[in-house]
Amino acid sequence: MEPNMRFGIVERQSFPQRVLHWTELLDPTNLILSIEQIEKSRQILLTSEDAVRFDLKNERIQEAWKRSLATVHPDSSRLIPVAFRPAALLPFSMPLLFVSLVTTKTLKSMLLPQVSFYTYLTAFNMFNGNATYSRRRTESIMLGAGVIASSTFFGLVPRLRQVKSALLRRSLPALLVAHISGVNLVASRSLETIRGIEVMDKDGNVIGYSRKAGTKAVRETAASRVLLFGTSAFIPELFSLFIKQYKNLLPFPWTFWALKMSCTIFVMSLMVPVSFSIYPQIGQIQRGQLEEEIQSATEDTELFYNRGV
Structure with missing residues (x-):
């Protein structure tokens, strides 16, 4: 079994434990x-034989787990590109x-930041999504391009309309970022809900491909993304309204701008490990929630799948 997948199945961490664990995996090194x-x-x-669990006193084993979990995809066992590893999300x-x-005042100055942000976010979502469904490179490129274009368009909407209320003018873009970031993830990983993802038993044996598990994985990750970018965008905007009075x-x-940037860094630094920890990366699903053909293929009451990041 892939070690990273085994870790997620064996380790049943609580939410605080997952937060502490992610703070280690998000180390820029x-x-x-x-x-x-x-x-x-x-x-x-x-x-x-000692590398069964993470919480061992053996520092060499712990370091090996951290490096593996922070750099290797649990589905494909391939290295995640440096720019799209979990630790790269905050600095990028x-x-x-x-x-x-x-x-900003000009369309050009509004367009480039939106395109850059949603291009990176789309690529991050696709690289850290589930890798067990069948897909072609051209199919992924076309899907990604469509997601980037639609996300950018909706991100520009509040910029192109005149809003009189200062509070609404400040909060609307932040609220829209939260909504679009969630929709962006759902769209960029939509094939998981259509073609299904692998579900396996506690021994790592693949039982089948489930669209319901894919839908659950995408829904949970989208919720975490809404929390991350919604909070990271909204709180600095409120902070800037307060600072402007003085x-x-x-x-x-x-x-x-330095104070606002510092606020953004602080809030997002807290929210990245928190949002990643809301749901376990290796999700659990009851057999009764899956398709009939999968239910008939196993007697295990609980199955596992890669939710992604």
Whole structure:
């Protein structure tokens, strides 16, 4: 069985434990690990009899788990590209989110930040989604392009309309970011709900492909994405409204933007591990919730699937 999948099945972590665990996996040093380091860690997990659980006193085993879980896809056993590993979400998407919410006057200056933000978000969702359903490269490219175009269009809507209320003008783009980020994930991973994803028993044996499990995986991840980007966009906007009341007291004009950027970094740094931890990465589903052909193929009452990130 793939070690990362085995970890998710064996380790039944509570929400606080998952948050602490994700803070370790989101360490930026996981972005600069060499292929040799990762392969060495994977070899330890595949050959060592002690590498059954994560919470061992053996620091070498713990480090091997962290490296594997932070860099390798649990479905395909392939390395996740550096720019789309979980640890890359904060440093890559935070500045894009910040710039996309800045009020500008020209269409060109509004368009580029929106395209950049939703391009990265779409690619991140697709690379960290479920990899067990059949798909072609051209199919993924066309789907991604359509998702980016539609997300960008809806992201520009509040910018193109004149809103008189200052509070609504500030909060509407943030609320829309939350909604679009959720829809973006549903759309970019829509094939999982159409073609189904692998469900397996506790021993890692694949029982079948389930559209219902795919729908559950996409729905849960979309909810976590709404929480992440909704909170990360909305709180800094409220903070900026408060700071603007005292803008004349700020020593330099750029201090306002520095304070808002700091608020965005702080909020998103807290929300990334929290949003990733709301649901386990390896999800559980009752046999009775699955298709009849899967129910008849096993007697296990609880099955597992990769929810993704």
